[in-house]
Amino acid sequence: MTHQFVRKSQTGEPTSNGGHFGSHKRSNDQVNLGQLAAPAGVGKEATVWWVEEVPPVGRQRKPRRERKSGTICVTLPVIAAEDAPVTFRVPSEFTDDESEVREFRTYDGALYWSTPFHDTHATAEQLLGQVASRVGQETHPSKDHAQREAQERLRDIVVIDGIVWERTAExxxxxxxxxxxxxxxxxxxxxxxxxxxxxxxxxxxxxxxxxxxxxxxxxxxxxxxxxxxxxxxxxxxxxxxxxxxxxxxxxxxxxxxxxxxxxxxxxxxxxxxxxxxxxxxxxxxxxxxxxxxxxxxxxxxxxxx
Structure with a gap:
C-alpha cells in the first residue's frame, strides 16, 4: 500500500517580504499519519556510492581505491498531532476564509509550519525521492557519510498529521x-x-x-x-x-x-x-x-x- 503524504500549497499574491501565509487543502484520500504511534517514520531506500581504500594483496605494493555501492534508507519522522500542539494561528491578509488560516505547531522545543514561501516539494514521497536521488548521484567518503548527508538535508522536516512541516521562526x-x-x-x-x-x-x-x-x-x-x-x-x-x-x-x-x-x-x-x-x-x-x-x-x- 502506498501512502500519499500531502503538503499544503500556497496561493495568493506576494507581499513585500516575498510571500504571504497562503491557503492549504488536503485531498480526500490523505492518510492521517498523526494517528501513528510515536516514534514512527516514513522512508525511502537510496543506492549510494563511496570509495574505500583496499590494502595491497599478493604482489601489489600500494593500496588501491575501490568504488563501492550499497543501500541506505532516507527517513522522515512522523509526529503524532497531539505531540505537536498548535501554537499560532495566522489569518490570511486577503480573505476572512477560515481555511486560509496558517497554523504553526511546536514539537520538541522547535516551531514548525507548512508550506513556507520557498515551497518546492509537494509531498513527502517527492521530498524523500529528491534527497535520495541527490545523494545517489554523489560519491561519498563512506556509506555512513552518505547516510548523514541525506539526513542532514531533512533535519528541519517532520510529518505531522499527514502533512510535511518545516522548522521555522515565530x-x-x-x-x-x-x-x-x-x-x-x-x-x-x-x-x-x-x-x-x-x-x-x-x-x-x-x-x-x-x-x-x-x-x-x-x-x-x-x-x-x-x-x-x-x-x-x-x-x-x-x-x-x-x-x-x-x-x-x-x-x-x-x-x-x-x-x-x-x-x-x-x-x-x-x-x-x-x-x-x-x-x-x-x-x-x-x-x-x-x-x-x-x-x-x-x-x-x-x-x-
Missing part, C-alpha cells in the same frame, strides 16, 4: 509602507511575517497581544507622519494572530492606556501640521474626527480626555 506583525509619502498611492499597513526573514527592513513585532498593540500604535504613528489618513482608519482593524485555539486574543488597542497615547499622537500631529503649514482641509478633517472619537471613548470609560 510569526509576527510587520509594518509596511507603499508609495511616496503624501502621494496618491501612499499607504501604511500591518501584515504578517516570520521573524528575521524580511529583506526589506520592515519593522517586526511579536504575535502576542502586547505585540499587536505596539504594532498598531507604531503603524498609526508612521501613517500620521506620512499623511496616510485613510490607512489610519484601517490599521486598528488588522486581524490578530491567534496564540492558541482555546486562548482568546486580547484587544490591546481598545485599552484606555493605549487610546490615551494615540490621542496624544493625534493632537501632536494636528499641532505639527498647523505649524508647518501642512493643514490641508481633508486631512485635518479626518484627524479632528479621530480625535473626537477617542475623546468620547475615554470619557465614556471615566477617563479625563
Amino acid at each position: 510569526p509576527g506583525y510587520q509594518i509596511r509602507t507603499y508609495g511616496e509619502p503624501g502621494g496618491k498611492d501612499s499607504r501604511t499597513t500591518i501584515g504578517y511575517g516570520i521573524k528575521a526573514a524580511d529583506k526589506h527592513g520592515d519593522p517586526w513585532f511579536p504575535a502576542s497581544p502586547a505585540g499587536y498593540g505596539t504594532a498598531v500604535h507604531a503603524a498609526l504613528e508612521l501613517a500620521a507622519q506620512r499623511g496616510d489618513t485613510e490607512s489610519m482608519e484601517r490599521i486598528p482593524q488588522t486581524k490578530q494572530i491567534g496564540t492558541a485555539p482555546e486562548t482568546p486574543v486580547g484587544t490591546f488597542w481598545d485599552e484606555p492606556k493605549f487610546q490615551q497615547g494615540l490621542l496624544e499622537d493625534i493632537r501632536t500631529e494636528i499641532a505639527d501640521r498647523k505649524y508647518e503649514g501642512r493643514d490641508t482641509p481633508d486631512i485635518m478633517e479626518k484627524l479632528y474626527a479621530q480625535r473626537g472619537d477617542l475623546v468620547r471613548k475615554l470619557r465614556a470609560a471615566g477617563y479625563d480626555a
Whole structure:
C-alpha cells in the first residue's frame, strides 16, 4: 500500500517580504499519519556510492581505491498531532476564509509550519525521492557519510498529521509602507511575517497581544507622519494572530492606556501640521474626527480626555 503524504500549497499574491501565509487543502484520500504511534517514520531506500581504500594483496605494493555501492534508507519522522500542539494561528491578509488560516505547531522545543514561501516539494514521497536521488548521484567518503548527508538535508522536516512541516521562526506583525509619502498611492499597513526573514527592513513585532498593540500604535504613528489618513482608519482593524485555539486574543488597542497615547499622537500631529503649514482641509478633517472619537471613548470609560 502506498501512502500519499500531502503538503499544503500556497496561493495568493506576494507581499513585500516575498510571500504571504497562503491557503492549504488536503485531498480526500490523505492518510492521517498523526494517528501513528510515536516514534514512527516514513522512508525511502537510496543506492549510494563511496570509495574505500583496499590494502595491497599478493604482489601489489600500494593500496588501491575501490568504488563501492550499497543501500541506505532516507527517513522522515512522523509526529503524532497531539505531540505537536498548535501554537499560532495566522489569518490570511486577503480573505476572512477560515481555511486560509496558517497554523504553526511546536514539537520538541522547535516551531514548525507548512508550506513556507520557498515551497518546492509537494509531498513527502517527492521530498524523500529528491534527497535520495541527490545523494545517489554523489560519491561519498563512506556509506555512513552518505547516510548523514541525506539526513542532514531533512533535519528541519517532520510529518505531522499527514502533512510535511518545516522548522521555522515565530510569526509576527510587520509594518509596511507603499508609495511616496503624501502621494496618491501612499499607504501604511500591518501584515504578517516570520521573524528575521524580511529583506526589506520592515519593522517586526511579536504575535502576542502586547505585540499587536505596539504594532498598531507604531503603524498609526508612521501613517500620521506620512499623511496616510485613510490607512489610519484601517490599521486598528488588522486581524490578530491567534496564540492558541482555546486562548482568546486580547484587544490591546481598545485599552484606555493605549487610546490615551494615540490621542496624544493625534493632537501632536494636528499641532505639527498647523505649524508647518501642512493643514490641508481633508486631512485635518479626518484627524479632528479621530480625535473626537477617542475623546468620547475615554470619557465614556471615566477617563479625563
